[in-house]
Amino acid sequence: xxxxxxxxxxxxxxxxxxxxxxxxxxxxxxxxxxxxxxxxxxxxxxxxxxxxxxxxxxxxxxxxxxxxxxxxxxxxxxxxxxxxxxxxxxxxxxxxxxxxxxxxxxxxxxxxxxxxxxxxxxxxxxxxxxxxxxxxxxxxxxxxxxxxxxxxxxxxxxxxxxxxxxxxxxxxxxxxxxxxxxxxxxxxxxxxxxxxxxxxxxxxxxxxxxxxxxxxxxxxxxxxxxxxxxxxxxxxxxxxxxxxxxxxxxxx
Numbered sequence: 001x002x003x004x005x006x007x008x009x010x011x012x013x014x015x016x017x018x019x020x021x022x023x024x025x026x027x028x029x030x031x032x033x034x035x036x037x038x039x040x041x042x043x044x045x046x047x048x049x050x051x052x053x054x055x056x057x058x059x060x061x062x063x064x065x066x067x068x069x070x071x072x073x074x075x076x077x078x079x080x081x082x083x084x085x086x087x088x089x090x091x092x093x094x095x096x097x098x099x100x101x102x103x104x105x106x107x108x109x110x111x112x113x114x115x116x117x118x119x120x121x122x123x124x125x126x127x128x129x130x131x132x133x134x135x136x137x138x139x140x141x142x143x144x145x146x147x148x149x150x151x152x153x154x155x156x157x158x159x160x161x162x163x164x165x166x167x168x169x170x171x172x173x174x175x176x177x178x179x180x181x182x183x184x185x186x187x188x189x190x191x192x193x194x195x196x197x198x199x200x201x202x203x204x205x206x207x208x209x210x211x212x213x214x215x216x217x218x219x220x221x222x223x224x225x226x227x228x229x230x231x232x233x234x235x236x237x238x239x240x241x242x243x244x245x246x247x248x249x250x251x252x
Contacts, residue, residue, distance in 0.1 A: 030068035030225055032059050033083065033092040036076045037144045039170040041193045041248050054189070054248040058114065059093060061240055065233035066225050077146030090223035091230065094215045099148045110217035110234040115251055117188040118210040123179045124202060131207045136160045142172045142184030149185060151211050176204050185210055189250060
């Protein structure tokens with residue numbers, strides 16, 4: 001009898017302790033990769049921390065969809081696969097299977113994240129020079145270190161073009177604008193944003209669309225947020241993204 005009487009207050013005490021621990025448990029965190037080659041309007045940084053931009057808003061919405069606090073990890077593109085496999089990040093968005101050096105099983109990939117357009121830009125000093133990609137001969141073209149360009153690979157292999165790698169797309173824009181590079185490959189949104197801030201004679205002209213590709217999110221093999229919950233959160237973007245895309249002039 002005594003033990004039964006004692007067990008009731010003990011059970012109540014344990015219940016209170018459990019609720020207290022749950023209330024003070026750390027909030028769910030979603031560790032999200034940021035590619036250091038991204039530039040406005042993809043992401044806007046303040047003292048190294050993301051504070052705005054199209055990709056930032058979309059990724060922040062994914063975190064909200066799973067009721068998680070985002071943690072941002074900015075790394076160069078070449079280091080992102082290793083960070084993913086080491087479990088340092090849960091989510092790497094705006095990528096494509098054809099850009100990866102290794103293959104990942106289908107369950108690691110999300111539904112559509114965003115459609116992107118890569119364009120070839122020309123130095124303003126050579127804006128009126130005719131350009132056809134397949135007529136290049138031993139020419140240099142600005143690219144981003146760690147980026148893969150499937151449509152350009154045959155040209156690189158034949159020696160028609162030679163990669164000149166830069167650390168970011170912003171660097172490519174500056175080098176092309178100054179004439180240090182005659183040609184570069186850059187995301188169209190970044191080019192448009194850059195040109196809006198330039199005097200007409202300093203704008204870098206787009207001479208050709210290189211490709212338009214769908215991009216997806218790649219999940220860690222053991223994310224802190226359950227994989228199916230993350231995939232559902234990304235699927236929700238289909239209805240949540242249009243107003244965000246509209247603000248940045250991105251295709252829906």
